[in-house]
Amino acid sequence: MVVCVLTATTTPSPGPWPDPDRVFAALADATRRDIVVRAMAGDEGVVELSAHYPMSFAAVQKHIAVLERAGLVTKERIGRRKLVRSNVEGIRMAQRMLDRYEQLWRDRIDRMARLLEEPMDDGSEPVAIDMSAKETHR
Amino acid sequence: MTVTAVDKDLDALTMRMTAEFVATPDRVWRLWSDPRQLERWWGPPTWPATFTRHDFTPGGHTAYHMTGPDGDEAHGWWEIVAMQPPRNLEFRDGFASKDGTPDPKLPVTEARVTIESIDSGKTRMTMTSRFPSREAMQQVLDMGMEEGLREAIGQIDGLLAEDAA
Numbered sequence: 619m620v621v622c623v624l625t626a627t628t629t630p631s632p633g634p635w636p637d638p639d640r641v642f643a644a645l646a647d648a649t650r651r652d653i654v655v656r657a658m659a660g661d662e663g664v665v666e667l668s669a670h671y672p673m674s675f676a677a678v679q680k681h682i683a684v685l686e687r688a689g690l691v692t693k694e695r696i697g698r699r700k701l702v703r704s705n706v707e708g709i710r711m712a713q714r715m716l717d718r719y720e721q722l723w724r725d726r727i728d729r730m731a732r733l734l735e736e737p738m739d740d741g742s743e744p745v746a747i748d749m750s751a752k753e754t755h756r
Numbered sequence: 757m758t759v760t761a762v763d764k765d766l767d768a769l770t771m772r773m774t775a776e777f778v779a780t781p782d783r784v785w786r787l788w789s790d791p792r793q794l795e796r797w798w799g800p801p802t803w804p805a806t807f808t809r810h811d812f813t814p815g816g817h818t819a820y821h822m823t824g825p826d827g828d829e830a831h832g833w834w835e836i837v838a839m840q841p842p843r844n845l846e847f848r849d850g851f852a853s854k855d856g857t858p859d860p861k862l863p864v865t866e867a868r869v870t871i872e873s874i875d876s877g878k879t880r881m882t883m884t885s886r887f888p889s890r891e892a893m894q895q896v897l898d899m900g901m902e903e904g905l906r907e908a909i910g911q912i913d914g915l916l917a918e919d920a921a
Contacts, residue, residue, distance in 0.1 A: 646769075651918050686822070716764045716771065719885070720762055720764065720771060720773070722887075723771070723773050723883060724759055724773070725800060726798065727758055727773065727775045727881075728795065729757060729760055729797035730758075730775075730777065730784075730797045731758045731777055732773075732850050733787065733793060733796055734777050734778065734779040734783060734784070735796055736782075738769055
């Protein structure tokens with residue numbers, strides 16, 4: 619059941635599965651989205667990343683912390699450097715949520731189109747208002 | 757292709773979908789105005805919708821429920837904010853308890869529909885949904901999508917199983 623599955627993901631613990639609420643809150647900011655894109659390469663640390671933005675190191679650090687809590691990026695120690703890497707699964711989850719909503723409406727529109735193919739009084743005819751129940755219950 | 761464009765905005769929490777139908781605007785409007793027509797497309801085949809009230813006027817209210825394969829019922833309501841038949845429709849769509857009372861704890865989605873004639877016998881319908889918050893979006897997805905998207909559920913279960921392995 620999707621309810622159980624997704625509720626389980628909204629627990630505050632930063633498990634391997636990202637929290638959808640935090641994912642969307644984190645992605646609702648252009649700088650943070652940009653950081654996620656840059657961190658796809660996974661070859662820059664906080665210092666290098668902060669050089670891309672007209673804001674303080676501390677501000678960028680804060681953005682990265684928000685992304686980290688949402689499970690969208692992880693920090694990885696490689697030798698003496700700490701690299702920021704995007705968690706592709708987190709991004710996929712955000713995308714998936716929107717995709718599912720899109721599918722809901724695509725399915726509805728498909729049903730609408732099929733319904734429109736059925737013979738029925740056209741709305742341009744005033745008689746159409748007086749439709750009978752048996753005509754629509756096909 | 758019936759659906760011609762989809763535009764999802766993560767910042768504004770909106771989704772806009774554009775579709776083209778081979779029908780007149782009046783006929784497309786009737787998909788919304790006639791509860792018997794509405795029942796045939798609002799819910800998926802596994803969760804058909806029954807509209808018990810459809811006061812399709814500005815300020816009017818609609819009450820519906822969707823019935824699942826196990827007989828479970830999911831209740832919902834609409835409030836018509838504005839309309840100009842057969843061109844514009846704006847309504848709020850929310851969840852309700854079993855007796856049809858709107859549930860204030862659950863999120864409300866705002867929907868705007870525009871219907872326009874494009875050329876001979878063709879009509880374009882644009883539907884924009886706006887979620888009040890990310891939490892709301894999540895809840896709508898959790899609740900609305902459960903009704904019928906068994907495949908999606910299977911996929912998620914599958915992914916979780918992969919993760920656990």
